[in-house]
Amino acid sequence: MSLDPENTLVMETTKGRVVIKLRPDLAPNHVERIKLLAREGFYDGIVFHRVIDGFMAQVGCPHGTGTGGSSYPDLAQEFNAEPHVRGVCSMARAQNPNSANSQFFIVFDDARFLDKQYTAWGQVVEGMENVDRIKRGEPVRDPDSIVSMKVMADA
DSSP states (O other): OOGGGEEEEEEEEETEEOOOOOOOHHHHHHHHHHHHHHHTTTTOOOOOEEEEEOOOOEEEESSSSOOOOOOOHHHOOOOOOOOOOOEEEEEEEOSTTBBBSSOOOSSSSOOOTTTTSEEEEEEEEEEEEHTSSSSSSSTOSOOOOOEEEGGGGGG
């Protein structure tokens, strides 16, 4: 599989490397936000604060609690028909559909009940076994983290 370096994320975690194919065709504004934050180093050192076995691993809160986002305004939803299945990356949000900001999650197993209600924007194409090894919990005690997240074109 050939990857477009401008639309590929390389995420080094405390459990190993994860490569994510970005999908600007599904959610162009969300992809742009993720790339902007990655390029600013926003995600470097941020913990996986909510990890539910058989469901998903959530990351992207600067406080490590699920209560915060970036300094940028929240995004308008870009819900799409991409199924929430193993390896899909999607934006976390509050009850308001237009409240996604910097937090996202990676799906462990089928979570099709999220379809068309959360903005899917990417797919893990390498290193899903490392996502599987992320420590579980709500909140997670001594959580795993993103060591660095970069757009492949910049790496």
